[in-house]
């Protein structure tokens with residue numbers, strides 16, 4: 583997005599690596615960090631707008647949960663500039679919400695701004711209103727695993743008939759040999775995007791207990807159990823994938 587700051591957080595050796603958190607330092611360089619770390623990030627973000635264009639009923643509500651700088655919200659607002667809808671973007675991190683607010687104010691088409699709301703809050707504690715679309719891009723992986731099914735059930739209940747959920751995640755693989763191969767390839771991807779071995783390994787340590795990934799099979803099973811009639815992986819690039827889940831109309 584339109585924030586030029588480069589990610590150098592893990593570039594120098596750290597005596598003690600603290601747990602990764604979405605604090606001011608991360609928020610400052612987040613667009614650069616996520617673009618260089620997540621294969622397919624730009625494509626997934628852009629496709630959220632096309633899913634909205636195809637599936638959203640005029641006037642329906644959209645949630646962008648764990649919105650960070652508001653990339654998906656902004657893509658949707660730009661693409662659907664002429665269509666009526668309302669949108670709530672939510673993030674727990676005050677630093678991220680401040681960036682999302684500035685980004686939307688600067689780049690969201692003026693006609694849409696009144697229909698967009700930003701909330702600093704916990705998506706596990708939110709009271710959800712009826713929605714036509716929910717975006718969960720790279721957020722579920724940061725929630726406690728034992729709370730994930732409960733959240734998806736609540737989101738399913740909030741969706742109106744014909745509503746859609748976009749679930750994008752870093753995923754792990756079984757068997758272990760496949761996981762190892764794809765994990766290493768992802769590190770090659772990061773190196774090709776300018777990260778050093780030191781940056782890659784220090785960030786991996788920081789994320790270790792914070793970002794707990796599931797297999798694609800577990801994600802699909804959870805969506806099935808939450809009640810989604812159809813759910814399929816529409817995108818995968820190394821260990822990053824995105825699922826579209828549809829509620830029966």
Ligand SMILES: C[S@@+](CC[C@H](N)C(=O)[O-])C[C@H]1O[C@@H](n2cnc3c(N)ncnc32)[C@H](O)[C@@H]1O
Nearest residue numbers: 604648649650653673674675704705719720721
């Ligand atoms: C990897 S980022 C998401 C990226 C963003 N969706 C995008 O597409 O650019 C994860 C975000 O989830 C937020 N987050 C983590 N746990 C949360 C929670 N319980 N409630 C709300 N936001 C949360 C973090 O603050 C962070 O901004």
Ligand SMILES: O=C(O)C(=O)C[C@]1(C(=O)O)C=C[C@@H](O)C=C1
Nearest residue numbers: 615616619620720752785786793
């Ligand atoms: O797996 C990694 O190494 C990542 O950097 C992934 C990831 C993510 O998937 O959210 C982790 C933290 C940052 O939010 C940006 C990217």
